[in-house]
Amino acid sequence: MQSYGFVGTGELTAAIVEGLNEDVAVFLSPRNHDIAHDLAERFPTVEVCRDNQDVLDRANTVVVAVRPQVVRTVLTELTFRPEHVVVSAVAGTTLAQLREWAAPAHRIIRSIPLPTASRRASRTALYPGDPAARELFDRVGDVVVPADEATLATFSAATATFSAHLAQLAAVAGWMADHGVTAEDADAYIAHVFGELGRTLAGHGGTLGELARKHETPGGINEQFRTTTQNDDRTRQALDEVLARLTNQ
Numbered sequence: 001m002q003s004y005g006f007v008g009t010g011e012l013t014a015a016i017v018e019g020l021n022e023d024v025a026v027f028l029s030p031r032n033h034d035i036a037h038d039l040a041e042r043f044p045t046v047e048v049c050r051d052n053q054d055v056l057d058r059a060n061t062v063v064v065a066v067r068p069q070v071v072r073t074v075l076t077e078l079t080f081r082p083e084h085v086v087v088s089a090v091a092g093t094t095l096a097q098l099r100e101w102a103a104p105a106h107r108i109i110r111s112i113p114l115p116t117a118s119r120r121a122s123r124t125a126l127y128p129g130d131p132a133a134r135e136l137f138d139r140v141g142d143v144v145v146p147a148d149e150a151t152l153a154t155f156s157a158a159t160a161t162f163s164a165h166l167a168q169l170a171a172v173a174g175w176m177a178d179h180g181v182t183a184e185d186a187d188a189y190i191a192h193v194f195g196e197l198g199r200t201l202a203g204h205g206g207t208l209g210e211l212a213r214k215h216e217t218p219g220g221i222n223e224q225f226r227t228t229t230q231n232d233d234r235t236r237q238a239l240d241e242v243l244a245r246l247t248n249q
């Protein structure tokens, strides 16, 4: 049976483990205690290990999913084998750093799994396109492999836009509530409308620009709202700043 280890059992690991089917064995590091034990209780093929080293001793492919601030300390305290495949999900930590901290392991892959891995719907950007990492993330969705590490950072920066989108929807629902709709109805309405729009988006074969144009009438209210609120220059500048942070410029 294929086995996967996870160092760092937080939100992201929980999403990936939920999405993995029961044909794989999963070895979890004991932190976070509650999340690790909850997963082990729910899935018979999931086991909580004694410590991080125990994870490495029991699995050949190891996903590193701790926060960027602690990754160096966590990895340098561990003893890797040359045959370990190390799949990092840690934002902004480079292949060069990971190679140094996880030596003598040399199959090192960076990845950007999405929380939708929990329902096997994560399109995971990863680099390089190692077959073991592809196999893991194909189990919880599908995979995109950019041309190089610098381009992977572009994918990472794009994922920084989630909360801005959701916060804009919250603002629209909040405005509705200020104008007579109950807060519950407003949230449910906006969640429904944009949930369905997400399905349209996922099934759309053409460009995003075409889809946007299909949703507005020249001179209509969608165009009015878009032209007053949209600021492409600010969006691009904010993404440049996120990218600079991710690449330590």
Ligand SMILES: NC(=O)c1ccc[n+]([C@@H]2O[C@H](COP(=O)([O-])OP(=O)(O)OC[C@H]3O[C@@H](n4cnc5c(N)ncnc54)[C@H](OP(=O)(O)O)[C@@H]3O)[C@@H](O)[C@H]2O)c1
Binding pocket: 007, 008, 009, 010, 011, 012, 013, 029, 031, 032, 033, 052, 064, 065, 066, 067, 068, 070, 074, 089, 090, 091, 112, 113, 114, 115
């Ligand atoms: N969430 C996402 O959607 C997402 C997507 C792509 C990439 N990422 C990346 O994935 C990483 C994890 O993100 P997350 O959202 O899952 O964060 P998180 O929920 O904070 O999970 C991190 C986990 O690491 C544990 N931890 C801390 N120190 C540890 C140690 N010494 N040994 C083992 N485990 C330790 C923490 O345990 P305690 O709770 O006990 O401190 C926590 O459960 C981050 O680097 C992030 O950049 C996240």
